[in-house]
Amino acid sequence: MWKLKAILKRLEDFYGPPPKQKLRDPFEMMLWEMSAELATDEKRGAAFQALKKRIGSTPKKIAAASPLEMVEVTKLGGMEPARRAKRMQDAAVLAIEEFGGNLRSILKRPLKDAVKALRKFPSVGGPGAEKILLLTRSYPLLALESNGLRVLRRLGYGPPVSSNDGKDYAAGYRAVREALAPQVAAAGFDTLIAAHHLLRRHGKELCKTSRPLCAKCPLARDCPSDTL
Numbered sequence: 001m002w003k004l005k006a007i008l009k010r011l012e013d014f015y016g017p018p019p020k021q022k023l024r025d026p027f028e029m030m031l032w033e034m035s036a037e038l039a040t041d042e043k044r045g046a047a048f049q050a051l052k053k054r055i056g057s058t059p060k061k062i063a064a065a066s067p068l069e070m071v072e073v074t075k076l077g078g079m080e081p082a083r084r085a086k087r088m089q090d091a092a093v094l095a096i097e098e099f100g101g102n103l104r105s106i107l108k109r110p111l112k113d114a115v116k117a118l119r120k121f122p123s124v125g126g127p128g129a130e131k132i133l134l135l136t137r138s139y140p141l142l143a144l145e146s147n148g149l150r151v152l153r154r155l156g157y158g159p160p161v162s163s164n165d166g167k168d169y170a171a172g173y174r175a176v177r178e179a180l181a182p183q184v185a186a187a188g189f190d191t192l193i194a195a196h197h198l199l200r201r202h203g204k205e206l207c208k209t210s211r212p213l214c215a216k217c218p219l220a221r222d223c224p225s226d227t228l
């Protein structure tokens with residue numbers, strides 16, 4: 001079976017190096033996710049920058065903004081702007097009331113406590129909490145979103161991708177992580193952060209949910225799910 005490092009090497013040769021991680025603050029990382037819905041990274045980036053410029057990106061600034069101002073900005077990120085604006089303001093209030101307006105202290109907590117604290121925030125589930133802990137270089141985890149998870153399952157880690165995945169998402173996530181645990185233990189932050197970005201990109205661009213573009217895939221030769 002493919003080793004994680006070999007997969008990443010092949011993907012990096014194909015797509016180029018993963019993007020540099022610019023955001024390091026957990027609250028800003030949450031705002032980034034809530035800035036857009038079903039949008040490209042470019043659109044999300046533009047919406048996030050507009051939020052920073054017009055309102056700010058601290059819990060204090062977000063909580064103090066009027067709902068109308070918030071929606072004016074979240075509209076730039078596509079669908080459901082009012083719902084996303086409310087979530088941002090709910091997150092800001094929680095950050096102030098429970099964490100003194102600074103979420104960085106959460107990153108120093110033991111892993112289980114840190115995940116639990118991050119999951120209190122709107123839109124942050126277990127994988128989202130782990131992503132924050134990885135990208136802030138707090139814990140070296142294999143933090144996968146749905147695209148990366150699908151790629152690894154198609155490459156033979158965990159259960160094969162099936163039409164029941166909606167129901168079994170958590171079980172599939174756990175199984176992939178268990179299958180890769182020995183390799184993850186030997187990997188550092190750079191490898192795991194690259195894994196997050198490159199697997200996500202591959203899942204979005206070629207190893208899509210339906211009809212993956214295997215004919216163009218740099219992993220096709222050794223992929224057990226190759227649909228060529």
Ligand code: SF4
Nearest residue numbers: 207212214217220223
């Ligand atoms: S060969 Fe096809 S199924 Fe396998 S990783 Fe590439 S795109 Fe996905």
